[in-house]
Amino acid sequence: MGNKLKSFLAMNNQASLVASLMAIVAGLAAGFLVLLASNPGQALGGFSAIIGGGFENGKSLGQVLYFATPIIMTGLSVAFASRTGLFNIGASGQFIVGAYAAIVVGVKCSFLPATWVFCLLAAMVAGALWGSIPGLLKAYFNVNEVISCIMMNYIGMYLVNYAITLTVFDSLKNQSMRVANSANMPKLGMDLLFRDGASVSSANSGIFVAILFAVVIYILLEKTKFGFELKACGFNREAARYAGINEKTSIVMSMIIAGALAGVGGALLYLAGSGKGIDVVDVLAAEGFNGIPVALLALNNPIGVIFAGLFVSYLTVGGFNMQLYSFAPQVIEIIIAIIIYFSAFALVFKGLISKGAGKK
């Protein structure tokens, strides 16, 4: 019995992997066609820049890690919420309030030792708070979490813009001030490893924090009673209630955790020592929305999110390099969109593969 179950699970994972790979191949092929249609002469060069660009040198590899960090966190946020039956389209708002909280602590509280730890904690609390509101509204007022999350995205964006101008505003650059050095994530020598001559990448220990969170979420979901209860509510609220699970608390807890994850993502993007600040413009944080494709590509598996985030980031870096061949980098987003589209089919394929194996 135990063996049978194990082989079934292995089969299931393989099917997921094969299905995701099929979607990726389809997306890349479509991307190549787009390049071919717009400029046949440069298409091959541009395409190889996408495929090989991330590995070009130490710096580009470091940039892959840097860009992957925030989207792994928002991807985790979306994936975790999905596993508990909630669609967290509000990662963007949670991300930006988390980023703001981290920057405020990083600017104002530089007297604290290892300031970055406190920055991350602040971001976690702010993100959790922002996530808790749609959770509470859903649990106690039956408000659809998709719409409340969308509202919270805009409220978060305007609130952060306003709060920046009141507290940590750099009016010359129209963005938030730089944080103290002690608030930046430790480099752990990654700046020495991931560089191209004098040009240093923004790689930092944030990527390890993101991986750590992925592992924690994996354990929480798969190995704990609490995680089981959250998942049970996602499968069937009524059944969960019947089994004695408090489904209201579960919904709120799910959104709090999802919000905290996205909030940390915001902190990690801006604490990289790259000089990047929050721009005071009326645009929602893209990293929040990019968490959705990452989660989808990973089929909501927390460990898969790490690889999906690295993959999307790898393509993004390839897209920058592709500009040498005078292609607009948006072709990367087109490729990712098509991969996502086919991954919707991939789930169906996966079902077919698993079913076929089950019959034998």
Added chain:
Amino acid sequence: MSILYFLVQQTMFFSIPLLIVALGGMFSERGGVINIALEGIMIMGAFTGILFINVFQASIPGQWSLVIAAVISAATGLVVSLAHAYASINMKADQVISGTAINMFAPAFAIYVARMLRTVQQIPFVNTFRIESVPVLGSIPFIGDLFFKNTYITTYLGLLILVGSWFVMYRTKFGLRLRACGEHPQSADSVGINVYRMRYAGVMISGALAGLGGLVFVIPTSTNFNATVSGYGFLALAVLIFGQWKPGKILGAAFFFGLLKATASSYSGIDFLRNIPIPSNVYKMMPYIVTLIVLAFTSKRSQAPKAEGIPYDKGGR
């Protein structure tokens, strides 16, 4: 008094696109398919429509180029929505996934094509479509000032779509069948309704209206198209839920939201609001905060279509 006129006219610019797109979403969702791709479809519709105006504005006179652009936008939206329909109806895929894919694809595609064609991503157009005053109607006192001055033909098109949507949904065989497919597709199938075909129709109508809505949003509020509709597709989704999936309530929700948006964007032109020391960001937040509060009080008895988001499987009957 002129403040009132100004505010009503501004409200129209914000409300009408929301109304059109939310009505589109209604057709899709009442048929049982969640269409989170409204945002992306709006962008695609606005993109082709504005591109057409940009190229042909010089050769086609005034309002006609807007009318043709509207048809092109609607057609674009319809074609894009087929991708969503295929994934969610034929492939029985998760409806959120293909919607997300379209939302990601649309702005990237619009920017990519614009940059490959014209090296910059903005597509400018000259706004020659504003109607100073509608003949005859515009000279009616009060009402003329409110509804028939400083306006666009798209405003009346939007109201026409509202009446048409209500009629189709509640006074035709098609509407009844579509609603049946969203409530209980198994029963609909059992009496000989082709659920797949009805759902396709619902999604395609939503695509056409969302594409049109994209153009209607961009024309009065901007002078160039920059591959964005400022989240209006998502807001339309909110209006749809807020409006309880019913045309009349959707109208109310769209105007409520549009009024708050208009106040936020033009409060500095209104004396008594400008004198109150409230920062502009608070005004901008208002529509979203108020919507959340209203939703908290009205969502207890949500009337979402029962089979919404569940792929229909003939074998599962």
